[in-house]
Amino acid sequence: MVALTGAGISAESGIPTFRGPGGLWRQRRPEQLATPAAFAHDPKLVWEWYDWRRCVIVKAEPNPGHKALASLEASKPGFTLVTQNVDGLHDRAGSRRILKLHGDIWMVRCTACRREKRDDRAPLPELPPLVPAVPPLPSLPELPPVAPPPRPEAPAAASPVPPDPEMPSSLLPPQATPNQIGLLSATSTTV
């Protein structure tokens, strides 16, 4: 069994659609803000919009509709919830098997290494939020020159291993500069 929910169920919890008049922010339309191009052009502006939405959402509570779907999941094996909502109210109501079509406004992703994590802070302390910079490794003291090996058959020092091109980018070391955190939630331009 599958249930599909959209903005309607969260409207009952007082969350605006963020597309109608009640959801407009600084006279801007969501289509101007919820795009990768808008984020690339002005990440701080887009983050201010998402931070405002997160502050609206954090004050809302799951309603009986969210809770009914959570108990349905508990009683029906194989039940899956598909939602267009990014607000996380289904999670807070107790649903666990959720397919989130437009992502989750509480998940953030590093733009450099694409690592994802949950961040429930609303408001965020700084915009755009940054990954803490990794300090550079201290330089090692210079070692005295090594004497040549006494015998030609002495094992040669292993040559450095080249990086594995198949290694997932999430395993690569983070960069030494602060990296911006992007948004995992990719809302559609139309609902």
Ligand SMILES: [Zn+2]
């Ligand atoms: Zn990163």
